[in-house]
Amino acid sequence: MKIVTKSVLTALFGAVALTGATAVAQAQKMYEGIEINLLTRPGPVIAGRLEERGKEFEAMTGAKINVASVPFADLFQKLLTDWATGTNSIDVGVFASGWAVELADGDLLADLSDFVANDPDLDLDDIAPYFREFNQKINGKTLLITIDGDFQMLYYRTDVLDELGLKPPKTWDEYLEVAAAAHGKDMNGDGVKDFGSCMFKKRNAQSFYAIMSIAAPFVQTQGTSQGIFFNIETMKPMVNNEAWAAALAFFKESGKYGPPEELNHDIGDTRALVTSGRCALMLDWGDIGPLSIDETTSKIKDLVGASILPGSTKVLDWESGKLVPCDAKRCPHAIDGVNHAPFAAFGGWSGAINAKADPKVIEAAYKFLSYMSQAAQSNYDVTQGWTGYNPYRISQFETIEPWVEAGFSRESAENYLGAIGDSLNSPNMASDMRIPGTQRYQGIILDRELARFLAGEVTAEQALENIEAGWEEITEEFGRDGQLSMYKSSLGITN
């Protein structure tokens, strides 16, 4: 009897297991035959990991992920044109979350709220509140899935500063002092003089994010809802003032301690200099940390410290447009008298789905973005510098082991994650622009005037006047009231 019972139970479990496996297999291959066309920037950064994870996803579900790429500066235009004209050759775009507002304004993005609500694998609560509530949502709807968290930070060479007896700069003025002291020293032992400061300043690339990072602590003192771009009553640009002039002056001055070709350096050029050990100070997103531990390319493993972006002891008086000293009232979030406003530059690479895609494609595309974002995948991806992904999940900040396994020393990992945490948790964090026309406000007007100022074609005053006039034109074109409403909403102002 026992033998019979055991046999029956074995057969029963076997049958159940087989049925379960079949069901899983059927479930896993439920997207067989579906192709998802995804557009993003060129790899290996961002696109490379999407391709690799896409192959994994295809093996699991049958959905084929075709990753195409265009240069960063063309990405928004390609997506907008494809989706607005009804070409619809692209199903998924992976781009800056700030650009999504204009796409959402044209009803071009699929609403992912229901998918997210019914997706326990995404573990929504593990995504840091800023990215969960701000980066992914527009007007209360989840339209994006975050796969990368972006803050610009300050990086410094610990060995170089130790040798000089200097501490990491807390203000932009101190930054210049440290850069001046380090400039011209050989920092990688190759006998060639190296640079005190490295920043990417090429036009039509991403240099305009740096000037916003620099300007933020001069402009914003009262918390994230104050913003750094516009007056929240009139939508008039808040750029033609002493705060932005100080930021421009700093940006130009830093060039004295940078490589001679800095004006033509894109982010890739600067990172190559940084990892080859040629820079004492640098301003960048979170990528430098993981890139520094890649022994095949880096000469600065465990020699790089990270900190929240430097701040300022003088801040903008919004009434007069003048810089005034920080005090407890003006700078309620200041630390030791220094006002910091860590800038969430770019917001992070995020995936959005074409609203006009086939419903089955939308579902499969969501599953893929969810797969990319789930902790099982992303907690590893963010530790690999070449992927271009930076941490945005709480578990990525709290669990240090993956970082140590990736090659960080425990001390470096704690320092790196601490710097991001300080930025993310700052009550005075500066939010990136998220209104229709963001690409034109920043990528065309701000970028062009910044380039002209750096090239000496215009003075700081002329550049700021031109930015103000250019931004006003765009605001008028899109409609002032609508823009103001969107801007306030982007800062979390609901009234």
Place this chain on the structure above:
Amino acid sequence: MPSVFSEWLDRQSRHLFIMPAVIMILVFSIFPLIASAILALSRVRLRAGGYKVTFVGFANFKKQIFGSEQFHFLGTFGSISLLAWAFTIAVGALLIWWLLRYLRGPVWWLGLIGRLIAAAVLFGIAFMFAATLLSGTQIGTLGVTLFYVFVGCTVQFAIGLGLAVVCAQPIRGRTFFRVVFFLPLMITPIGIGYAFRMLADTTKGPFAPLWQMVGLGDYAWVTSPWAARFFIIVADSWQWIPFIFVVLLAALENVPRDMVEAGHVDGASHSQIFREITWPQIAPVAATVILIRVIEAFKLVDLPNIMTAGGPGIATESMTLHAFFAWRAPDLGQSAAISYLLLFVTVVLCVSFFNLVILKHRSAQG
């Protein structure tokens, strides 16, 4: 009945045969021209389901010529220097003299209109350069484009002609050099752009040790406006000299040998033979090759985009790149307006060159 149809077909055959070509031109040339003209007069916003087009008249052109984009297109106008005024007046006087000289002869109304347009454009361009370059302010994308066209084409023509003259001589290894000189034309402009960007990099490019050895390690070509413009012309010339070289070499080899030999027998020097025999023979081909090259140079976009992204500032931005950046914004109205302005300048200058240089030369030859 069949005979009636055949007769009808015969009568219509000239129309039917030409119809495919007409349709092709309408679809691929005329329609895009009309569509872009509509865009140039509109503000276009992409939205779900298509475009929202708002007619704005000439506002896009006004913005480029008189409005907030004037500095970008024409340059930065400030106080005009004495030298600039003198130059402008001299050019104006020259153009008036040229028009008066035409009016003294037999006048054809279409020729007069063409000359008036050409004179107005030339005067406008002269004034633009006077008010910007000669007054110490920045030139805009129109000035940069004209710099690429005239300086670039002059350099390319001079070197291309020189190489062609050398390779037309009976020297050893000339076939090898003909192939070598022709190679750059085969390479994609994107590759040339990246190659020259690397060559110009004084800190980590292949010539970095050389630059450092001669004391240029701290100098960056691409951060100085004029150095950057010249370096783009160097790259452009490297690509296009072979084209001029090949065409002129073919022309040189068609110069009748008996005329050249007769010149030698008569004791003429090499320079006299070139001036009196060779040049008149190759001049029509040279004029055509210049015309083709000028039209092509007006459209320069890839090299400045790759080498400098239009920088430093807007120093190396050509009009085509200007239109491309506007299109990418996406500001389709401005982009189309800039494209039409480029078309206008190109057509006026090239048609003037054709009518006043090439046709005049042909009619002089009889």
